[in-house]
Amino acid sequence: MPTVSVVIPTYNRAFVIGDAIRSVLEQTFQDFEIIVVDDGSTDNTAEVVKSFNDDRIRYIRLDKNRGAAAARNVGTRESKGEYIAFLDSDDLWLPTKLEKQLEVFKKSNPGVGVVYCDIFVLLRHRVYVVKRRDKGHIYSELLGGAISTPSLLIRREILKDVGGWDESFPAVQDRELELRISKKYGFEYVDSIEVVVRAFSKGVSYLNNPNRILGLNLFMKKYLKDLLANKQAMGKTYIEMAHSYCRIGKCNIGIKYMLKAVSLGYVKPTVGIMLLVAMFGSDIYNIIWSIYQTIHRLFFKVWGRKRIPKNIMEFLMRYERNKRLLGLSK
Incomplete structure (x- = not known):
């Protein structure tokens, strides 16, 4: 065995x-x-x-x-x-x-x-x-x-x-x-x-997948009592829901979840930015999200690879597809 x-x-x-x-x-x-x-x-x-x-x-x-x-x-x-x-x-x-x-x-x-x-x-x-x-x-x-x-x-x-x-x-x-x-x-x-x-393609782990919304809804229903007793966890879950709804074109619902998070005291700069952008609708929200991703890509090209620990980089280089994700090969 x-x-x-x-x-x-x-x-x-x-x-x-x-x-x-x-x-x-x-x-x-x-x-x-x-x-x-x-x-x-x-x-x-x-x-x-x-x-x-x-x-x-x-x-x-x-x-x-x-x-x-x-x-x-x-x-x-x-x-x-x-x-x-x-x-x-x-x-x-x-x-x-x-x-x-x-x-x-x-x-x-x-x-x-x-x-x-x-x-x-x-x-x-x-x-x-x-x-x-x-x-x-x-x-x-x-x-x-x-x-x-x-x-x-x-x-x-x-x-x-x-x-x-x-x-x-x-x-x-x-x-x-x-x-x-x-x-x-x-x-x-x-x-x-x-x-x-x-990550090579979108799956259920991605926040803009409708299945994630369904999963989060089931999760909140099953563990609602414990979540309500843990405002930090409840607020974080509300923000996950909010982002997921905005990404699939339903910022009107996403805003409601953002406000629920804020009402629990889950107040962070990112939540304020999300709420402000969401008020302009899902099209603007997704444009801003794309810009955010683009900035991350640019940052990574300039500084990102330098931040990878040496032993991890050596391991990554053993797999051709990792080189593509790192922008080291086509």
Whole structure:
């Protein structure tokens, strides 16, 4: 039986899933299995996965597209490892991820159910690092935002205990699952960047996707009592909703959520700017958003690459598509 099961859900990501699989195969800790769950792809995903000559890789194809949560649940049910990790098919693990996380588990008390790590986000227009230092029972902290799914390593029995991923959520599934886990189990972290999150095209994680609005609505309905008791988390969620509505052409609704956030005391300069711009309508809002993105791209071309840690840059250069995101190749 493998120590770790790595579940990779994918949908029409043949052009990047090979990178994700390769990053797992190059782990310093090698006692794992890889379960690729193809969520009804129409491209050559199967061909790419089967091109790897490694008995630890299993490919499961679903008969129709059921969403990431369902695909992760299928992978979990098929897994055999003591620990389960999830890797999105766009993303990459640094070679020491599993080794470092398992070391933390060994040193932790039995009440710890999840170990996560820092992530490096690589977009077409900018890069940044996400660091969290929340540990223990962090329910209130998670109400305001999830820990990135590819950074998680979870004890298998805990996923079974909390019921796995909620398939009714088309987005925000990570925050919802982590909240259920945090009610009963502790979290720990690895103090280093071990994951690269990449973005090649729009998905449910993008704020202008209607599915994200649906997911946020379900999230607020399910956790309304706790959110109302945590004004910071509630305000932040309202702003997520506001931006999502403005991006899909419904600034009239977005403004209402911005005002709700302000009424809770969630007052920040960015919220004031968003509210001012939203009053001119969605067309102007999206133009200003595009300008903002353009400024980020220009900043990145001049200074951005210089801010990337040397060890992370060396890792990124091992993958051709990263060079394109960094503007180093066509």
